[in-house]
Amino acid sequence: METSGIEHKLQSIGLELPTSSPSRANFLPYKQSGSLLFLAGQICEWNGVPQFFGPVKDGYDLTEAKKAAEMCALNLLFNIRQAAGSLDNVVSVLRLGAFVSAPSGFPDGPKIADGASELFINLFGESGRHARTAVCVSSLPANALVEVDAIVEIKAG
Template sequence: MSDASTPEERLAALDLAVPEVATPVASYVPAVRSGDHVFTSGQLPMRYGELLLTGKVGAQVGLEEAQRCAQQCALNAIAAVRSVIGDLTRVRRVVKVVVFVASTPDFTGQPQVANGASELFGQAFGDAGVHARSAVGVPVLPLDAPVEVELVVEVD
C-alpha cells in the first residue's frame, strides 16, 4: 500500500467507495467532533437508503452476509467521519470500533462478523486503521438490522 494514496483511493482499488453520509433514522447526528476525536453514531448496513439485509445472524443471516453488512456499516462510519472533517487524510488513527451483532442466542461468531468492519478500516487507513474493538451480541437492532458499527477516530 502506497503511503501517498488516500483512504478513498485505497478503497477504490477494492471496488469500494465511501458513500454519502447515511440519513439518521431518529433524533441524532451521524458524527460529532470533540477535540482531536470524531465519534460516530451507530451505523447500520444501509446502501442507497435501504438496509442490505434484515434478521438475526445465525438464523436468517449467514456469517459471510453479516461480514458484508459490517463492511457496509464501516463504509457508512467512514462517510460520517468525512462529513465532519472533510478530508479522510486527516484521520491519524482509528481508535475504537464497536460492532453490535443481532444474533441468535447460540451464535458466538460476533468477532468474525466484526472482522468485516475491522479489515475494511485496515485496508482504508493502513497501520492507522489498527484499533481496539468490542464485538457484542444483542437480541435486536434498529429496523431489524443484523449489524451496527460505531467508530472513534483521532484526527488532525
C-alpha cells in the first residue's frame, strides 16, 4: 500500500500506524454506509497487544494517559485506511466516542480523550475537528485504560 500524504504527516510527528488491529469479539472493525464509515471501538493496544491498563490511579500521568487515547486513534486510522484505501480519502472526522476506565467521580476523562482528538486535528486540520462524547466507565475490554470509536466521512469510491 502506497504511503499517503497523511501518513507522511504522521511520520513527521514521530508516529506510525500499527500493522494490524484485530477485533476481540464477533464484530466488524468498520461498516460503511454511503460515504460514512462507522468504526468500532479500538482499545490502547499495539498490533493486538494491550499497552495501557485501567482504571486510572491516583497521581496518574496525564501525558501518558493521553498517549493511550492516541494509540486508540492510531488503531482507528489503520482501519480507516483499510476501508478507504488511503487516509487521504478522509473528508471529515465527524464524531469520536471515548471511554476511559476510571473510578467513580474521576473528573479528567475528557482531558485523557484529548489524546485521540488532538491527533485527528493535527493530521486533518479543520476536517479533523469533530463532535465527541467522553465518559468514564468501570472497565473496558482487556482491562484497557481507554477505548475510542469514530464516525468519519470518506470520499465516494
